[in-house]
Amino acid sequence: MTAPVFRFAPSPNGELHLGHALSALTNQRMAAKSGGRLLLRIEDIDLTRCTPEFEAAIRSDLAWLGIAYEQPVRRQSEHFACYEDALERLKADELVYPAFMSRGDIRAAIIDHEASGQSWPRDPDGAPLYPGTDRTLSSRERRRRIDAGTPFAWRLDTAAALARLPDQLNWREWGDETMAATTDIAADPLQWGDVIIARREIATSYHLSVVVDDALQGISHVVRGLDLYFATSLQRLLQQVLGLPQPTYFHHRLVLGPDGRKLSKSQRDTGLAALRDAGETPETVKAMLGF
Template sequence: MAVPVFRFAPSPNGELHLGHAYSALLNAKLARENGGRFLLRIEDIDITRCRREFEEGIYHDLAWLGLEWEEPVRRQSEHFGEYGKLLERLIAEELVYPAFMSRSEIRAYIADAETRGERWPHDPDGAPLYPGMEKQMSRRERRRRIDRGEAFAWRLDTEAALASVVNPLFWREATSEKLDGTERIDAQVEAWGDVIVARKEIPTSYHLSVVADDALQGVTHVVRGRDLYQATGIQRLLQELFGLPAPIYFHHALVPGPEGRKLSKSLRDSGIRVLREAGATPAEVRGMIGIA
């Protein structure tokens, strides 16, 4: 029987808060209880926001909480070449297209459509779906604009990608933190529209790099916050396109912030470093989130 593999994969674009502590401690706890491995992965593909000082803070905070992880730690920014090869496959199979519209152009296009009475669809996170005008653009025009140096993002042609997949898309979701039962969840991929899978300057995105790394590292159980539940559908589609294995998922409840809203790095909600400097002990922090 394969050894179960769990991972905690934060982005070093701010300080860890109680929600991160809960996810990290839960993954480590489940790995220990199931005789598995616990990995730490640094998801630092956003080279404009991720900083080494935040990464060092992650190591410090997790060690202070009593966690240990396998070395070496995988840092995504060191593997752009690997993600780029996957992107090249999608380009060669014509499953992605360069999207040139800026955010202001997208807003103006949608506003114009809505003034004409069109009800514009939104993704599960509430963002309007991308218009996808470039799918009708000729290869020659796409190449001309790319060679001219225009900014663009590679977007997945979701309709074409779904048409290329033979098997029904679903994932296995654990029904409790004990991971002793799973249910089949049908992936509602169409709801996301044409998501970004890479950018002009960065040959990857969260969705592309996370499925690549989970497969490469042999992750068998993805335990993460409920806010990523719907995004699993897109990741299952990419796994199918690349022929990658699908782990079992468990999306745990989020630790609520002030007034019940989601905790935020930008607002420094319940930061681990802040709590530590205020005199809290690791045991007290564990008690705050209910993991003894």
Template sequence: MTAPVFRFAPSPNGELHLGHALSALTNERMAASAGGRLLLRIEDIDIARCNPEFEAGIFRDLAWLGVAYERPVRRQSDHFAEYEAALERLKKDELVYPAFMSRGEIRGAIMDHEASGESWPRDPDGAPVYPGADKQMSQRERRRRINAGAPFAWRLDTAAALARLDGHLSWREWADEAMDGVAEIAADPLQWGDVIIARREIPTSYHLSVVLDDALQGVSHVVRGKDLYFATSVQRLLQQVLGLPQPGYFHHRLITGPDGRKLSKSQRDTGLAALREAGETPESVKAMLERRASDWPHKGRSSP
């Protein structure tokens, strides 16, 4: 029997914080309990924000925590050709389209709609769903704009992708870290609208690269925070239309601050390096994780 494969997949666009420590340690414990393997993946497709200094920090922090993982480490920036090949498949199947609407045009379309007294749909993260006004644009006009250098992103035609599937779209969610029970969760990718699959300058996005990486690395157990619970719907849709295997999922609790907000690199929440420099030990950090996760449970929209 093939050993289960888990992965911890941080982005080197900031320092690891307590939330990352929880995810890495949870993956390590579950992999050990299941007799599985743990991989480390560096998700660095955002080449403008990711840098070698933060990547080196990831390795230092994991070594300090004592998290062991297999080598070699996969870096997404080394695999753009693989993502582009998948994007070409989606183009050939007419499941993506070039979206040209600027942020101002999107805001204008939403304001016009809401002026009529109707609310505009929001995705699970609270962001407005893309209007998709350019979905009906002719191929000739699309080519003209692209050749003229107009900025655009490739978006998934979610409704068209769902129409290609036979039957119910769902995923398997373990009830707890012990994986004693599993539930079948109905996937609803339409709540996200037409998500970005790739950009003009980068032939991929988080959703596309993560499902390809999991498939190519043989990941069977995706263990991550509850903030990504609803994103699973989009990823299951991509797995189905690309013919990729379906892993099982466990979305663990989040570490939050006193205000109930999940920890964030962009908010400069206390990093593991700062805790280490302040005299904390791996053991004290693990105790801190237990205390903070229980004291401040996540109450955001991304909880199941």
């Protein structure tokens, strides 16, 4: 029987905080309980914000917490060709389109719509859905704009992708860390609208790279925070249309700050380095998180 494969996949665009520690420790504990393997993936497709210094800090923090992972570590910035290949497959299947609307164009369309007294739909993160007015442009007009140097991004035609599926789209979710039972969750990728799959300057996005990497690394168990629960719908759609295997998911609780919001890398007082400098030990940090 093949051993389960887990992964902890931070972005090196800031220091790890207590929320990251919870996720890494949960992955470690579930991997140990199931006789599984734990991988580290560095999600650094954002070449402007991700730095080697932050990556080194991630590795130091994980070592301090006593979290071991297999080598080699996959670094996304070294595998853009894999994501470009997946993008080309989506293009060939006519499931993505070049979207030319700027942020100003999108804002103007929303203002016009809401001036009529109607609210504009928003995704689970609260961002307005893309209007999609350029979804129906002719191939000739698309080519003319691209050749003219008009900025664009590749967006998923979510409705078209869903229409290709023969059955209801679901994902498997564990109820708790014991992995005793799973529930089928109905996926609803339409709540995200036509998301960006790749940009002209970076031929991928978080959603595309994560499903490609999970497949290439043989990830069978995706354990991550509840803040990514709704994103699973969209990622399951990409897995399905790209013919990629489906992992089983567990979305653990979040660590909240004093304001009741989930922690961010800008809140340095919850950073692992700051806690270490303040005299905390791996044991006290784990105790803070219930380990």
